[in-house]
Amino acid sequence: MNTTIITNIQGFSIHDGPGIRTVVFFKGCLLSCRWCANPECLSKKPEIGFIHSLCQQCGKCLEVCPNNAIRSGEDVYRIERLRCDSCGKCVENCDYGALVRYGDLMTVDEVWDAVRRDKMFYDTSGGGVTASGGEPLLHAQFVKELFQLCHNERIGTCIETSGFVDTDAFLEVIPVTERFLFDLKHMDSVTHKKYTGQFNDQILKNARVVVESGVNVLFRQPLIPGVNDTTTHIEATAAFLKTLGKKALSLELMPYHRMGQDKYKALNMEYRMENTPIMSYDELEAIKKAYMDLGINCSISR
Ligand code: SF4
Ligand code: SF4
Structure with a gap:
């Protein structure tokens, strides 16, 4: 039985694909985006988080x-x-x-047992299961087996991906995946490496492979002030999407937030975005309009 390491299984999500969804967070990612909101999913190994504000110094853990x-x-x-x-x-x-x-190390059957319980909610809302992380496609065989079970029971399947994996991983899961939510973080490869640790060539190649396969895909962009919110970058993103054809002319912006910051503290990891401002409603709307003016159907996830 295939096993892999899962960080969390979260029910009743309405932000990770259509309808009500159960999100399975896989552990491990080959990128290290400075703004990552799930630092506990970066390493492939289990880790212990220490929330100092809750500690009463009772000494039990020491013993x-x-x-x-x-x-x-x-x-x-x-x-x-x-x-x-x-x-x-x-x-x-x-x-x-x-x-x-x-x-935690889990088998496909264990994850399946956890996600199938909410089938009633998927059926009534048009939802399903979303593989997220971390990078779920580092666990492509596991995702494929899980999604095959979902597919057999007519449960919707969605993958949130950074795109930074071997193309073979995509080819493995495409037949059992209903839709992809595919991140495009920066169009300039050198800047991409500066903020994520890797060049973007493989990601852009995989974006094309996914679109050409005919599967449903929504491109998304974490919108980071001072990193990818300039006119030049907006134009570059729009130009790239246009090269993918009519089906790829949509983009969902995911505004920068600091919700993962406490987890960095718990894991003794450095949070490198301390001084990054949160964008105002008007600033976000201006960027959305800039995309719309370039022919991209742009939305903002709130
Ligand atoms: S701190 Fe000690 S008890 Fe806690 S997980 Fe690590 S080795 Fe185990
Ligand atoms: S068991 Fe350890 S971490 Fe928990 S409250 Fe006691 S001293 Fe703090």
């Missing part, structure tokens, strides 16, 4: 840790990441919810 990986300081406890093997014993023993384990 149960088999690796002596928890240290008590002056007024704060911390995890020595090099000693921690993410066994989860501290999480099970913390009565205050200050510790959380990100990542």
